[in-house]
Amino acid sequence: xxxxxxxxxxxxxxxxxxxxxxxxxxxxxxxxxxxxxxxxxxxxxxxxxxxxxxxxxxxxxxxxxxxxxxxxxxxxxxxxxxxxxxxxxxxxxxxxxxxxxxxxxxxxxxxxxxxxxxxxxxxxxxxxxxxxxxxxxxxxxxxxxxxxxxxxxxxxxxxxxxxxxxxxxxxxxxxxxxxxxxxxxxxxxxxxxxxxxxxxxxxxxxxxxxxxxxxxxxxxxxxxxxxxxxxxxxxxxxxxxxxxxxxxxxxxxxxxxxxxxxxxxxxxxxx
Amino acid sequence: xxxxxxxxxxxxxxxxxxxxxxxxxxxxxxxxxxxxxxxxxxxxxxxxxxxxxxxxxxxxxxxxxxxxxxxxxxxxxxxxxxxxxxxxxxxxxxxxxxxxxxxxxxxxxxxxxxxxxxxxxxxxxxxxxxxxxxxxxxxxxxxxxxxxxxxxxxxxxxxxxxxxxxxxxxxxxxxxxxxxxxxxxxxxxxxxxxxxxxxxxxxxxxxxxxxxxxxxxxxxxxxxxxxxxxxxxxxxxxxxxxxxxxxxxxxxxxxxxxxxxxxxxxxxxxx
Numbered sequence: 122x123x124x125x126x127x128x129x130x131x132x133x134x135x136x137x138x139x140x141x142x143x144x145x146x147x148x149x150x151x152x153x154x155x156x157x158x159x160x161x162x163x164x165x166x167x168x169x170x171x172x173x174x175x176x177x178x179x180x181x182x183x184x185x186x187x188x189x190x191x192x193x194x195x196x197x198x199x200x201x202x203x204x205x206x207x208x209x210x211x212x213x214x215x216x217x218x219x220x221x222x223x224x225x226x227x228x229x230x231x232x233x234x235x236x237x238x239x240x241x242x243x244x245x246x247x248x249x250x251x252x253x254x255x256x257x258x259x260x261x262x263x264x265x266x267x268x269x270x271x272x273x274x275x276x277x278x279x280x281x282x283x284x285x286x287x288x289x290x291x292x293x294x295x296x297x298x299x300x301x302x303x304x305x306x307x308x309x310x311x312x313x314x315x316x317x318x319x320x321x322x323x324x325x326x327x328x329x330x331x332x333x334x335x336x337x338x339x340x341x342x343x344x345x346x347x348x349x350x351x352x353x354x355x356x357x358x359x360x361x362x363x364x365x366x367x368x369x370x371x372x373x374x375x376x377x378x379x380x381x382x383x384x385x386x387x388x389x390x391x392x
Numbered sequence: 393x394x395x396x397x398x399x400x401x402x403x404x405x406x407x408x409x410x411x412x413x414x415x416x417x418x419x420x421x422x423x424x425x426x427x428x429x430x431x432x433x434x435x436x437x438x439x440x441x442x443x444x445x446x447x448x449x450x451x452x453x454x455x456x457x458x459x460x461x462x463x464x465x466x467x468x469x470x471x472x473x474x475x476x477x478x479x480x481x482x483x484x485x486x487x488x489x490x491x492x493x494x495x496x497x498x499x500x501x502x503x504x505x506x507x508x509x510x511x512x513x514x515x516x517x518x519x520x521x522x523x524x525x526x527x528x529x530x531x532x533x534x535x536x537x538x539x540x541x542x543x544x545x546x547x548x549x550x551x552x553x554x555x556x557x558x559x560x561x562x563x564x565x566x567x568x569x570x571x572x573x574x575x576x577x578x579x580x581x582x583x584x585x586x587x588x589x590x591x592x593x594x595x596x597x598x599x600x601x602x603x604x605x606x607x608x609x610x611x612x613x614x615x616x617x618x619x620x621x622x623x624x625x626x627x628x629x630x631x632x633x634x635x636x637x638x639x640x641x642x643x644x645x646x647x648x649x650x651x652x653x654x655x656x657x658x659x660x661x662x663x
Binding site: 183184186187188190205206210211213215217223224227229231235236240241242243244245246247295296329338339341343345346358359360361362363364366367368380383385387389 | 507634
């Protein structure tokens with residue numbers, strides 16, 4: 122089971138309890154919003170995965186895919202859980218997060234047990250990019266006049282200067298953002314935090330000066346290893362922007378340089 | 393709606409009909425097996441997406457994620473369909489494909505309407521790789537003694553010689569396979585065929601001489617554009633092989649060189 126940190130804002134905001142008659146209930150924390158009171162998709166995904174872990178025979182979400190059905194604000198929520206017969210190494214659960222307004226997201230969650238020891242990869246094409254140390258990177262900058270959403274206040278985000286030119290009106294040539302990230306409450310990263318980190322950076326279009334929001338349609342996150350304590354490096358990039366749609370690929374490395382998560386989402390571009 | 397080709401083996405094998413009381417029924421065609429009578433995951437996914445299209449207000453599956461719960465053989469199947477309230481540009485359906493043995497896969501299917509005209513991408517980091525023309529590539533080769541599974545008989549697959557050395561015991565340095573692909577029945581590609589193509593190549597570990605099978609745990613396919621008639625180029629690669637797990641990234645280009653689909657799966661490695 123993931124460690125609980127009683128003083129962690131993230132753990133408090135993702136608290137789930139068993140509901141009478143099955144499933145789980147939660148109180149969505151309005152603080153994890155990305156603007157206009159709309160909650161961050163990664164936050165909703167982490168909370169949903171935590172509900173799945175209540176009854177899962179395995180402790181770690183290793184593959185999580187979610188369809189985002191509608192924007193959601195804070196308040197009471199229920200999570201219905203439909204487990205499939207569990208195997209020795211894997212278990213699958215279908216989860217639906219709903220609020221008073223109806224279903225907010227559906228998620229397929231595969232759980233397993235990731236190794237505690239960190240053996241070398243057998244093959245990796247994901248070397249950690251060279252980025253200045255967090256202390257030498259800019260703390261979550263915003264273009265002037267842009268308010269700081271609740272999500273950004275709950276994270277410590279330090280943009281790689283090489284991908285932060287957009288903040289000062291100097292867009293880059295490529296839609297790619299890199300930033301160090303950790304929870305502002307001091308809680309160490311774990312698979313649940315990685316689910317949130319995978320959807321916490323702005324759209325990578327920001328890097329090339331397209332500052333419009335891009336609502337997530339469907340997101341898949343793979344958790345590949347347990348993260349070591351400390352900063353994570355998060356990289357978002359788009360490989361194909363066409364016909365009003367974009368992909369967002371995210372890779373996350375832990376403080377030891379190991380790839381710990383990768384995700385891809387399809388997002389709708391503003392018209 | 394996808395075009396029906398009455399003489400297409402693929403269309404016959406993915407035929408679905410409305411069931412009394414909701415959902416759909418189908419007869420899984422044992423011919424689409426990958427060995428030992430186990431059906432190909434991409435075939436099951438295409439059939440499931442076709443069931444979703446029966447009642448979808450939009451004609452194209454644009455984001456499909458599936459959790460594979462158990463291996464499945466041919467025979468009678470049912471597909472339960474739970475649509476979410478549809479929007480103007482998108483609709484989401486949760487589908488569960490079951491056989492007599494129980495649930496086989498769960499899938500989240502987002503449908504939309506892809507443009508018929510093919511405008512240029514706004515951004516693309518997916519140039520079509522340089523590969524010899526299909527006529528100059530090897531038709532679906534197998535290492536000596538390896539039987540040809542039904543799936544491979546129903547496809548026309550031509551491996552790029554640069555990634556086909558493993559067939560003759562000359563493995564490459566990188567886990568990457570490339571092949572031209574089309575349906576053997578002459579039916580042109582469409583989004584449903586792309587869902588199948590995205591899971592039709594062997595694991596990319598084959599390229600480096602690891603000929604073990606890697607069962608899919610969870611697969612996400614994004615269909616990015618309607619494919620032009622003709623051959624598709626399919627590329628599979630693994631970026632991270634660690635701790636008994638691997639990813640498989642797939643990209644598919646159509647005959648005009650446009651990226652038409654991208655997918656990622658988490659797969660379990662044989663011990």
